[in-house]
Amino acid sequence: MTAPMTEPMIARAADKRVLPTPFHARASALCQTNCWSSWNAYTVVDLYSTLEDEYFAIRNATAAFDLTPMAKYRISGKDGLAYLDKLMTRKMGKLTPGRVMYAAWCNDRGHVLDDGTVFHLDKNHWRLCSQERHLDWLLATAMGFDVEIHDESAEVAGLAVQGPTSCRTLKAMNLEGIENLKPFQLRYFPFDDTELLVSRTGFTGDLGYELWIEPAHAEKLWDALFIAGKPHGILPNGGQALDMARIEAGFIQAGVEFVPAAELVRPDRGRSPFELGLGWLVHFDKPIFNGRRALLEEREKGSRYRFVRLDIDGNKPGNEAFIYNGKKEIVGHITSATWSPSAKMNIALASLKMPWGRPGDELYAEIYYNRELQWNRLMARCKVVNDAFFAPPRRRETPPRDY
């Protein structure tokens, strides 16, 4: 599949169970395991070779991840910024052209619909990038604003290029001046008779970039990237390795740490930004934004949940474990867990009932594991960690060091 998919093609494509991304031919050539999964109707690689190799490509060299299935919305018009300010809980005023901001948006109950990045591409042009699809909500919020909202998900192919040698790799691809791009900045580079958009963003908490291009040029981009990256250890990475990296970075994921509010059958199961550790994204000093009233009320009355990052004793992964307090009461559960090869810790993200998760609280994860048909149960002590589990200084350096 090299030709760009047009909207009508997408519509027709429903007769297929899953869609290929514009990198499909390249990804399948490198995928040795046949482990694929589907994401927003696309089929993407879960594991190319081994989890270790792919994970360490992210943390030791350069890893490329196909993020084309992300939902992408073009927001255009002179009211764009005002619109975004209404949509997002965060003040978007600092989002000048050439910058990217991370933000979350809520429904009227103050529950998170999703989180994502907003790119200020150009005067009066923005792009919202998120894991889930939201056109319905975006259009509903647009009422009264002079903006146009267009779902461009299928018109933009994306590759995340992350890792300590990623800047070197892009330099070797002749992206001149790439080393001066600061975190949350974006820049256009000429590539293959078109424009390549590069943003210094990512989901790994490491030095890294995201590359965006028209689907027709996707394969050429992949090829150029892999040729340039060869001496710098580039490997493709699938979803499994990315998940480890994002948990180490302490990032939440839609559908995992929270259920996108639009999907909720039981409305009380949603999570507010405060309950996801995103309080820093809520700015009450703007007069109006979706969910403001509910969030104000929550600020006064208190939240129901607390999002925490846990360092768990021992080395048994805590996936889906209940969390207990010192009185043996269940106070929450783990949403994501992994062994962290870079922090050398048994780490997890968890949702705890208030007030649990304060510094010094005694907490235990109830972990079950099976060894040759014998089940064991473990109450592993947990410590709340304030920041990312792994946060190398290179992620913020400009220009970044060579590796």
Next chain:
Amino acid sequence: MKKYDVIVIGAGHNGLTNAAYLAKAGLSALVVEKNPWTGGASVSRSLYEGWTYSNCSYVCSLFRPEIYRDLELARHGLQVIPYEGGITFMRNGDYFGSYSDTERHYREIARHSKRDADAYVRYEADVSRQTRLIRPLLLRTPPDPVSFKPRDVMELIYLIRTYWDLGEDILYDTIRFWTMSVGDFLDEYFESDIVKAHLAGSGIIGTALGVYSPGTAYVLLHHYMGDVDGSVGSWGFARGGMGSIAKALAAAFQSFGGEIKVDAGVDKILVANGRVKGVALENGDEHYANIVVSNLDPKRTFLNIMDEKDLPGDVVRKARNFKIRGSSGKLNIALDGMPAFYGMAEGHELLKADFHFTDSLERMERAYDDWKNGTWSKDPYLDTLIPTQVDPTMAPPGKHMMSVFVQYCPPQVNGRDWTDEKRDEFGQTIIDQISEYSPNFKDLILHAEIRTPRELENEVGLTEGNIFQGELTADQLLFNRPFPGYAQYRGPVKGMYMSGSGTHPGGGVMGAPGANSAREILLDLGRKNIVPAALNDE
């Protein structure tokens, strides 16, 4: 002059681990190191511009994860990257590859012997069982079997019970395992020469014994008992070379207020009235402390930097009899590009792991014969890696660094001291062997560091160049390491301790001897133990 609570002699990784725990417990600690750098045999140095070598040890698996986590070595910059498998090139142009994926591994063995492919399951279960038995002992102090102290008795009971619970036959297996040869052991599982040759390498590395010498099966186990991120038996690269481990340990030690003095070789441990009082350096300086820990091997500790007059006669005798024979050499090579190997596709993933060129036990035994005859092996066993295929920090992009561990290389050549000419001849033997399998290897060599036991001894202070600070044979393991009666890290003089690989659980970049020794020191001082216990390995 300032008086310290403790002085540790030698900034090898065990000395640093020991000192880090003592400093973390609140003691004022000084580490004195003879070289201008730290790390001992866990060191990275740049000898050719743009390249970094792991000059001695080169891969990591044994380092205790409990210490790694507890001392926050990740935060202090340490990253260990696992690699999979290995490869043995054969004289007939074929090769045997070892993969981490079970089914792939099965198919590869089956190419050489279908029966061996099935036998491998039994082999792996048996070896894993033995590693499970030994792993919990690594962070424990061996009991003294003739002592009636409650702690020793309890520890002995723990040991016996661990084995008893598994049944009588496991105990027999274990005793056999600890005493038999790796060749005999492998013969019980496999028929294919190449499969045996590939597996046997771990049984002779660093050891002055041949594949059919009793005791080498244990050496194999010693190389299988580590892990990377919980995957037992896996090995990995320390990013930036093995010196990164020592660097992270030094940073942890310094974060607890510890002090390191380099270029500070110790001449003597000062003893007065039957207890230590400090150290006298070669430069004449003296430093004082009530506790002195030696991270040197037992021979150097008791016969070089201690006065025989201060020691009981049995210790002097045991130190003299301690087996510490040099049997290994090392080449570190800067390469202008990635060498090609006959029969291997460019970029084959197996090339990222260890490769060897010895395809039969017979050839391995012959290599040992040369050592016995007082010369280096003319057809040596090599453990070769090119870590720069993974690690971007040790050579310029597109260039490579090769690490070649050589078995066997004697401490003297035909009874005479090594000369530079002989050393270069030795290096050439290795380069020639590799060239037989790689057409462009020789042309790519930009620089080579050639190390015989002479260089290892002179630089690291490993007597005879023995890489483990003493042979890993049953008579020198557990409560016999370094000698019976002194296996609990305490020296024969009050206030004197040992922390190096010459103590339990032995050689390798492991950190366990240093940590165990710190635990004993804290116990003697009546302080709370802060050294972590072994992880639940179930």
